[in-house]
Amino acid sequence: MKRENSVKLLAYIIMPVIFTILGYVLLAVALKPVWDLALGTATMFMGDREPVFESKLGNIYEAYAPKQGSKPVTEGIVRSSDIPFPELYSKYGEISCERIGISCDVYWGDSDEVLEYGAGNYTGSFPPGYGRMVLLAGHNQTYFLPFQYAEVGDIFKFSTYYGEYEYEVKRVEVYDENDLWSYVVDNLDEKEELVMYTCYPFHVVVGRKTDRMTLFCDRISGPDVQWIEGQFD
Amino acid sequence: MKGRIDARFIVSYVLSFVLSLILLCGSVLVAIEISLFNQNSFVGLVGRNYYTAVYDEVTSGMRSYTIPTGIDVSVVEGIVSVDDIMSDLNGCMYSIFEGSDYTPDLTKMDEQLRANVKASFEGLELENQDEIIDAYVEDINNVYINNIKMPVLKYIVKAKTVYDRYLIPALIILLGLVVLIGATLIMMYRRRYKGLRYLAYATGAAAVMSFGLPFYVLIKGIYRNFLLSPEHFYNLMVSYVRNALMTCLSVALFWAVVTVLLALSAGSLRKRTIKKGFS
Numbered sequence: 385m386k387r388e389n390s391v392k393l394l395a396y397i398i399m400p401v402i403f404t405i406l407g408y409v410l411l412a413v414a415l416k417p418v419w420d421l422a423l424g425t426a427t428m429f430m431g432d433r434e435p436v437f438e439s440k441l442g443n444i445y446e447a448y449a450p451k452q453g454s455k456p457v458t459e460g461i462v463r464s465s466d467i468p469f470p471e472l473y474s475k476y477g478e479i480s481c482e483r484i485g486i487s488c489d490v491y492w493g494d495s496d497e498v499l500e501y502g503a504g505n506y507t508g509s510f511p512p513g514y515g516r517m518v519l520l521a522g523h524n525q526t527y528f529l530p531f532q533y534a535e536v537g538d539i540f541k542f543s544t545y546y547g548e549y550e551y552e553v554k555r556v557e558v559y560d561e562n563d564l565w566s567y568v569v570d571n572l573d574e575k576e577e578l579v580m581y582t583c584y585p586f587h588v589v590v591g592r593k594t595d596r597m598t599l600f601c602d603r604i605s606g607p608d609v610q611w612i613e614g615q616f617d
Numbered sequence: 618m619k620g621r622i623d624a625r626f627i628v629s630y631v632l633s634f635v636l637s638l639i640l641l642c643g644s645v646l647v648a649i650e651i652s653l654f655n656q657n658s659f660v661g662l663v664g665r666n667y668y669t670a671v672y673d674e675v676t677s678g679m680r681s682y683t684i685p686t687g688i689d690v691s692v693v694e695g696i697v698s699v700d701d702i703m704s705d706l707n708g709c710m711y712s713i714f715e716g717s718d719y720t721p722d723l724t725k726m727d728e729q730l731r732a733n734v735k736a737s738f739e740g741l742e743l744e745n746q747d748e749i750i751d752a753y754v755e756d757i758n759n760v761y762i763n764n765i766k767m768p769v770l771k772y773i774v775k776a777k778t779v780y781d782r783y784l785i786p787a788l789i790i791l792l793g794l795v796v797l798i799g800a801t802l803i804m805m806y807r808r809r810y811k812g813l814r815y816l817a818y819a820t821g822a823a824a825v826m827s828f829g830l831p832f833y834v835l836i837k838g839i840y841r842n843f844l845l846s847p848e849h850f851y852n853l854m855v856s857y858v859r860n861a862l863m864t865c866l867s868v869a870l871f872w873a874v875v876t877v878l879l880a881l882s883a884g885s886l887r888k889r890t891i892k893k894g895f896s
Contacts, residue, residue, distance in 0.1 A: 395814070396880050399630075400821030403637045407826050410638070434841045437848040496681035523684045588687040590745060591752040 441491060441501060442474030448545040457547040457607050462513065464611035467546045473498055476511060477544040479520070484534055488527040490520065490542070499523050503580070509572060512542050512549040513609035517572045520580040524597070528582035531597050540578065540601060549606030551578040553599050558584050564596050576603050629802060633815040636798045637822035643791045644827045644868045650784060652864035653857075654777040656714050659770070662856050663710065668703040670849030675702065675764045682760055688753060692733035696726050697761065705765045713770050721765065723758050730754050769854065810886035817879035824872035831865035 412419070448468065450456055470476035470492035480487040492511070494504025499522065505511060509519035522528035534556050542549040559567065564581060571577065578601040583593040652658055679693040705721040712719035734750050743749060803812035834840055840858040845851040 392814075393880075396817055396821060396876065399633075399818040400637070400825045400876070403634050403818065403822030404825040404829060406634060407638055407641065407822065408829070429844050430839075431842045431844045434838065435844065435846070435851065437846070437851070496677065500680070500684070525684055525687050583685040586687065588741075588743060588749055590748045592756070593685060 441498065442471050444468065444470050444474045444476050444492075445478070445489075445545050446475075450545075456543070458605055460607050462546050462607045462609050464609050467609075470511065472507065475502070476505075477542060479503060479540055479542045481530070481534075481538055481540045483538055484530040486527070486530045486540075488522065490544075494521045500526075502527055506568075509568075509579075511609075512544060512551075512576070512578070512603070513547060513607055514611060515576045515608065517568065517574070518542075518576070518578045519568060520578070522580065522582050524582040524584065524586050524593075528580070529586065531580070531582050531599065532586050534599055539604075540580075542578070542606070546609070547607040550604045551601035552604050553601050555598075555600040557598050557600070559596050559598050561594050561596055564598055577601065578603070625805060629805060629812075629815045630818075632798050632802055633819045634822070636795065636802075636816070636819035637826065639791050639794050639798070640819060640823035640872065641826045643788060643795070644823060644872065645865075646784060646787060646791075648827075648861070648864045648868050649780070652861035654773070654780060658860055659773070659857060660710065662853055662860070663706065667849055667853060668699050668706060670847070671706060671764060672697070672699045672702045674847055674849070675761055678760045678764060679757055682756060683753075686753060688734060689737040692730065692737050693757065694733075696729045696733065701726070702765065706767075709765050709767060710770060713767065713774050716774070721762065723761065726761065727754055727758065730757060769850075808887075808890055810883040810890065813879055813883035813886065817876050817883060820872050820879060821876040824869045824876055827865055827872060828869035831862040831869075835859070835862050835866075 473491060473493045473495065475489045475491050477490040478488070479490050489502035491498040491502055491504050492507065494506050498504040503520045503522040506519040506521065510516040512518050524531065534553060536553050536556060538553040540551045540553070542551060559581075568579065579598060580601070581596040581598040584595040584597040585593070675697060676693065679696075680690050683690050683693055705719075708721065709719045731750055731754055734753060735746075738746055738750075799816055802815045803809055806812045840862065841855055843851055843854055843858075845854055
């Protein structure tokens with residue numbers, strides 16, 4: 385009698401579990417087209433992980449910069465495995481040009497917030513030394529205001545946490561924003577070229593500024609970063 | 618005789634299983650209505666923190682727009698307050714619920730901004746000042762309007778309209794089926810407690826099924842993987858979905874309680890039957 389009662393009590397747990405398994409299998413099979421459609425749609429606004437919202441700008445430059453008194457790396461080869469890649473929205477360098485009076489921090493990423501604190505490196509390009517385009521943006525009323533005095537032959541010093549670089553201005557041009565973007569897309573992987581741009585003209589105009597004053601610079605010194613093709617894909 | 622009994626058991630199990638699926642469908646429909654498509658549930662999530670976050674977003678957007686124009690950034694300071702944002706966000710939200718359009722009154726902000734820009738231009742020799750100010754103020758107004766819009770809410774309200782059209786007929790059909798199957802299960806047995814057992818299996822299965830998937834999604838945190846920004850909007854939507862999942866768990870709890878009550882009733886009826894001399 386006792387055993388019979390236990391079996392009956394157990395049935396209240398076992399039967400719902402069996403029904404659940406059967407139910408889930410049945411629903412999965414019967415509603416497969418709906419699931420597929422729903423999952424396909426979900427991938428448009430769902431990622432693999434929880435998004436990270438960086439409200440505070442990081443600073444890898446000071447965390448990894450060579451200790452005071454040690455000589456900065458200005459030539460040779462730096463292995464990418466020996467240096468961390470900059471995190472999004474972290475300061476990783478400083479850029480300056482003594483002649484025109486520019487000196488500002490450089491961040492990885494070019495969000496509106498970053499551009500309030502310095503120059504932003506477009507994350508589709510690379511930091512210096514990787515043999516690819518380095519694309520920097522900055523505001524024309526703050527950090528890149530002195531661009532209006534830039535000339536061919538000016539030298540920009542670009543200090544990073546893994547090496548010191550120098551770039552020489554080869555061209556100064558005003559591009560329409562779309563034309564500049566076409567140039568960037570076509571030349572991202574061509575060679576190491578520092579491309580810095582800011583809104584143009586420098587004075588107040590009616591409506592939005594769609595032109596960009598752009599400085600194209602070639603590297604004249606600094607270490608190469610050895611990395612494997614596809615490492616950052 | 619044995620064959621007839623086996624057939625009755627099989628039919629009972631099948632009916633009980635079908636009933637569990639019907640209860641699950643009904644539970645899901647009701648859970649969606651009282652959580653995802655509940656106006657009060659959405660409004661309840663939009664609190665002071667949300668207004669403040671939108672205010673920060675608006676002022677930051679205005680600053681970011683202003684810097685490259687060459688106009689002094691300080692012109693946007695103090696032209697809008699958290700209370701303005703609260704008033705316009707609520708206006709926008711309720712108008713979406715009502716299916717009407719909402720146009721924020723930007724007169725005060727417009728005048729203040731024009732005055733600030735004019736003051737900042739003093740001493741500068743700009744040819745087309747009025748034209749510059751008109752274009753700039755219009756763009757800043759757009760920054761404000763774009764930040765208080767809630768496009769996702771529009772989609773939710775549209776979906777709710779369609780959903781509500783079919784909800785009542787669907788629930789009536791499901792309820793009819795529940796009554797039919799429930800009555801059949803009870804009437805199939807001379808001793809009613811046996812029929813109650815099958816009802817308890819069905820409600821128990823509905824409880825486990827309503828619990829399983831939402832619990833898995835909650836524990837795994839899949840609902841937190843939304844690709845939405847800015848952060849305050851992402852947080853709003855995550856809370857919104859979490860509430861919906863919690864509602865499913867509440868529905869599961871409801872069915873669990875019903876199962877326990879049915880099981881107790883079946884047990885008590887069985888005892889009474891045995892006391893009366895039946896086995």
